Amino acid sequence: MSPDHILEIGYAFRKSKALLSAVELGLFAALAEGPQGADALSRRLGLHGRGARDFFDALVALKLLDRDAGGRYANAPDCSIYLDPNQPTYIGDLVEYLNVRMYRTWDLLTPALRQGAPQCGPAAAGGFEDYYADQATFEIFLKGMTGGSRLLARALAERFPWDAYETVIDIGTAQGCVPVEIALAHPHLTGGGFDLPQLQPAFASYVRKHGLDGRLAFYPGNFFEDPLPNADVLIMGRVLHDWDLPARRLLLIKAYEALPAGGALIVHESYIDDRRRSRPHSLLASLNMLIQTDGGSEFTARECMTWMREVGFGKTRVVRLAGGHAGVVATKVRGAKRRVRVGRRLPCVYSSS
């Protein structure tokens, strides 16, 4: 029995970082204009000659670049689609977020496991509002969230019966990536995004860029203090995973209250598989919540459906999205009784008050 599996995992951070640096350096953007030899490509990216060829060839060996018989490098087919900034399928902004933030954050995994407390990110910064006060952090975070949402937003636009609804509001919308993709695919829909007031300019600019300012509006608020806006469909994507269970329940109750009878809530997350043994990505995403939040974690779709039914939702079902994400859809049935009572205002670490 060889140690190859252990060594492959142990050294895997190096291949990650090669990709992350390649995006940072604009490598895939440069090659989107056409194949280039090592020297020209080095000059274009501002690389020192030493190491450049090893770097390019490492990316060839990782099947992220191709190299032809003349030694010219080109983007691999998937990189042409997803790492060319001019493609609507671009996810390089997510990769930049991994590069600038998450890679070094994970160096703090051991103390996070020992303390059970956030080491950095919104919670360590004192809440999302303080976290957003630093403009550079704010922008890289926003772009990262958008890059990480685009593909699953498109899948959600395809795989939900939008024809049956008129309005949709995305709760915790950031730049508005999710409502934008859905509105682009379904011209009859109107609605928008709800988030902290600081997000208004970023949302407005992103929505305008996509020509949707006539159909999508920004709803400012704090979802622990304010009621949620009304719409036929509410979406919460990667929101519940930031918080502990009482806060999740409160948010589900608020969504239930904001929906009309017949309305639907869609909660999309990187769900852990029910047996907690087949999706390393989700379990590692949960550790990312450990490192960055006070009480957050990933959870299973089954857990989410249980909480939804506990607060009064009727039918629940799972819709597969992209990149291992899924959406749990819960419907508010007319006259259904909520089983959990909201008897108190929850203490909230991230509250602005």
Added chain:
Amino acid sequence: MSPDHILEIGYAFRKSKALLSAVELGLFAALAEGPQGADALSRRLGLHGRGARDFFDALVALKLLDRDAGGRYANAPDCSIYLDPNQPTYIGDLVEYLNVRMYRTWDLLTPALRQGAPQCGPAAAGGFEDYYADQATFEIFLKGMTGGSRLLARALAERFPWDAYETVIDIGTAQGCVPVEIALAHPHLTGGGFDLPQLQPAFASYVRKHGLDGRLAFYPGNFFEDPLPNADVLIMGRVLHDWDLPARRLLLIKAYEALPAGGALIVHESYIDDRRRSRPHSLLASLNMLIQTDGGSEFTARECMTWMREVGFGKTRVVRLAGGHAGVVATKVRGAKRRVRVGRRLPCVYSSS
């Protein structure tokens, strides 16, 4: 075409760090004593309850742990062999080196590529001698080198015709892992290890621990300033990759001069494949040399054989070792002429003078 390959690579640092932290926390050592449930294991490792189960289950999903129907965790079979500190096959010291040093070092890949200059490690510290001055750095480096050498040293002990030789000296031996494994397997051999004088205590203690102090001696020196010691077989493992081409040639010449006619030099490295497209590990290892040394890089076995023949060696051949490493064996033929002349003493950044 899905973005899964890009995302798998982009996020791979998280699975690395989960393994690295597991070794740091003593997880595999604890489970080597027997299976344990999540709570007992958390207490044993000093983990906070929050995150512990996700951590263990992430390792299950990564196939590094098993979990039985009763929820008890056990080491996966390969981890029982390679990550139990009581096994002679232990490579956890290499993993600790990756955890404490290399993971964060790689956050500096982008500036290393731009500048072509080391960002940390021996070269940035002003040379190996200054690098070794910090005791904690020194120990983790030494243990890491030993952990990274043990399996290939055993393969080398098996796959070279040691019966034809009497003496062996390992150049740049650190703790002496390589000569120890070879001497353990071949009781007729004597010899030892050559390295900077600072390494003497670590070498002496490691050799004594293996009961080999009667057969293996330490040869102190600086291989750029002093002649190499004489032996039937000289070994240089992960030495040439630290230096630029003129320094590599000088070291090969010195080895040639120190060998008797009929003697052999073995150079083992993580060789890049000749077509520079099929072994990402070696190409990434070369970038590690970019980050940590002034002129180092990995290279192909064919390049190494060319340099060896240029300095006068006769036959050369490749011996496959473990973990993607290989040894290039070069024989000194009686009366052969060296094609390259040593006309000068090389300037050397790491020299002690």
